[in-house]
Amino acid sequence: MSLSEELIKIIKTRRTIRQFRAEAIDQSVLIECIDCARVAPSARNLQPLEYCLVTEPDLVAEIFPLLKWAGYIAPDGNPRDGQHPIGYLVVLVNKDLMQSRHANDAGAAIENFILAAWAHGIGTCWIASVERLKLRPLLEIPEKYEIDSVIAFGFPAESPVLETASEIRYWKDAEKVLHVPKKPMNTILHFNHWNRPERS
Ligand SMILES: Cc1cc2nc3c(=O)[nH]c(=O)nc-3n(C[C@H](O)[C@H](O)[C@H](O)COP(=O)(O)O)c2cc1C
Structure with missing residues (x-):
């Protein structure tokens, strides 16, 4: 690596x-x-x-x-x-x-x-x-x-397990494993002009 x-x-x-x-x-x-x-x-x-x-x-x-x-x-x-x-x-x-x-x-x-x-x-x-x-x-x-x-x-x-999800609250499952959500890239990243979806 x-x-x-x-x-x-x-x-x-x-x-x-x-x-x-x-x-x-x-x-x-x-x-x-x-x-x-x-x-x-x-x-x-x-x-x-x-x-x-x-x-x-x-x-x-x-x-x-x-x-x-x-x-x-x-x-x-x-x-x-x-x-x-x-x-x-x-x-x-x-x-x-x-x-x-x-x-x-x-x-x-x-x-x-x-x-x-x-x-x-x-x-x-x-x-x-x-x-x-x-x-x-x-x-x-x-x-x-x-x-x-x-x-x-x-x-x-x-x-703990990383999750991609829009929520903010982490949770534990039935096996007591912690799941930690992080917001998806397409909801936080903006390219150049705001609100234009295309990469340029
Ligand atoms: C400024 C700051 C304060 C935090 N304070 C606490 C805290 O008081 N108690 C706690 O259990 N975790 C605390 N955390 C940890 C967050 O809960 C944790 O970073 C978040 O749930 C995301 O999980 P991750 O670090 O695994 O990505 C804090 C994190 C930051 C950045």
């Missing part, structure tokens, strides 16, 4: 994972993934993002109840007992370097981390539903940092 084919495969096979194997991950691999976040595009190259990597087991367990999982199907999407994440990456924005596009920076950096992790066989769940008022004192995060997101990670214990 060529490099471009491999990269496209990584991008297209990536799915959010919410069931994990209780298997450790080398810290060096995680740091390589964070290094991919570090080199992401950044508006005005201000680089306002910093990261807190949490793998200490007691702390990982304390973070778990501060997160909300798979809102459309709750509580069916919650990680089951024995299938919790083995760690978290907490993504922080330095308020001194904040600008109107910092959320774009976070998106680019987080996606880099997620795709690098997937390339190593590591599953992730990007979580914005976080009890930030409880997470901050737990990790002793200074007030000058905004908590953007928490990325849960671990080796996958589920294989």
